[in-house]
Amino acid sequence: MDFNLPDTALAVQDGVRAVAAKYDNAYWSECEEAHRFPIEIFTDLGKGGWLGLNVPEQYGGGGQGLLEVAIANETLCASGGGAGTFFYVTTPGFGATTLVRHGTEEQKQAILPGIAVGDIQFCFALTEPNAGSNAIEITTSARRDGDDFLIKGQKVWISNVENADWMVAVTRTIPAAEATPRYNGFTLLLVDVKEALAAGTLSYTPIPKMGNNILCSSQVFFEDVRVPAHNVIGDIDGGFPVLWDVLNPERIIAAAGAIGAADAALAYAAKYATEREVFGRPIGANQGIQFPLAQxxxxxxxxxxxxxxxxxxxDQGLPCGNEANVAKLTGSQVAWEAADQAFQTLGGMAYSKEYPVERWMRDARIVKNAPVAEQLILAHIGTSMLNLPKSY
Incomplete structure (x- = not known):
């Protein structure tokens, strides 16, 4: 049992850290306040190959695994850009992972080289107003029209659609009420976002939100969006296994980013507690400050x-659902706890936007709910790991 990171992951850690060092907390806070995508650091990460880590070498990528992607995201977020998790969830996660594992050779050749250098971005459309964690109930449909599919329906909380070149759209080609079993009838489709927007068949409305404003989360509307049948990912009507194969990496990448965000908050709090003196000594010498941070x-x-x-x-091709859920649960919890304790350490100054702590708190809070809420993870742990009766 070897707990040392492989050389590939260590190289990723060093490389992403070197890029991130050029972008301080003020940069991330400016992007957040302006609701502006951090294109400068995204571009630098792409040029360095740090966004194409899990793209196979024959398509111009690093030929590495999910571990390296997770380390990249952890390192980026530890630099202070917690919302940067979206870089790795949306494109290396939803884009590269899905196509590498389930795409056709034609799809891989057309898209993966662009992901590898940061020229192509992705978004993922699953959640609907009446179907969040209960994905079985989605109603967005894709009906056959000659050699194409026409997508009709609505999605919500879809992140990065405004920057995306491609979307993985989760649709039903068999309604839930008619599917046997009920998880049958799912079809995943590659949507050319810019083409559909130009045609007027795809539209989106950003949702005002409290944090993570470096990119939008939007309501998305499909009005007979036309998608060629060769853009199906996996099997027609048989996309449910593909969907779940995408969601585990999403949870792992999100957990890694949350841990990096926790690292950033703790490091900032510890530095402040070392430098800030009250009653003639650093406040970090007081157990009331030190012990909560240590915990x-x-x-x-x-x-x-x-x-x-x-x-x-x-990466070994082994079952990882239980571990992915535990990682997501614990990672999101410590991100929130670290931000909250950093806030307490700085006292009233943390309330000021002069400091990054209030931004980290806002960014960290959503990770307890997305992707997948704590309650659903606990239900999974209860039934799958403790063999308790199903609660939903």
Missing amino acids: VKAKVELARLMTRKAAWLF
Whole structure:
């Protein structure tokens, strides 16, 4: 049992850290306040190959695994850009992982080289107003029209559609009420976002939100969006296994980003507690300040171990659903706890936007709900790991 990171992951850590060092907390805060996509750091990451880590070498990528993608995201977020998790969830996660594992050779050749250098971005359209974690109930339909499919329906909380070149759209080609079993009838389709927007068949409305404003989360409307049949990912009517194969990496990447965000908050709090003096000594010398930070640090290290284990299992082709869910649960919890404790350490100054702590708190809060809410993860752990009766 070897807990050392492989040389590939260490190289990723060094490379992403070097890029991220050029972009300080003020940069991320400016992008957040302006609701502006951090195109400068995204471009630098793409040029360095850090967004194409899990793209096979024959398509211009790094030929590495989910572990390296997770390490890249953890490192980026540890630099202070917690919302940068979306870089790795939307494109290396939803884009590269899906196509590498389930795409056709034609799809891979057309898209993966662009992902590898940061020229192509992705979004993923699953959640609907009446179907969130209960994906079985989605109603967005894709009906056959000659050699094409026509998508009709609505999605919500779709992140990065405004920047995306391609979308993985989760549709039903058999309504849930008619499918036997009910998870049958799913079809995943590659949508050319810019083409559909230009045609007027795809539209989106950004949702005002409290944090993570470096990119939009939107309501998305499909009005007979035309997609060629050769853009099906996996099998027609048989896309449910593909969907779940995408969701585990999403949870692992999100957990890694949450851990990086926790690292950033703890490092900032510890530095402040070392420098800030009250009653003639650093406040960090007081156990009332030191112990809560130490408690969160211990939880961060535990979450880090589970996240890396989950990524390693995925890369080995082994079942990783339990580990991915535990990683997501613990990672999101420590991100929030670290931000909250950093806020408490800085006292009233943390409320000021002069400091990044209030931004980290806003960014960290959503990770407890998305992707997948804590309650659903706990239900999974209860039934799948403890063999308790199903609660939903």
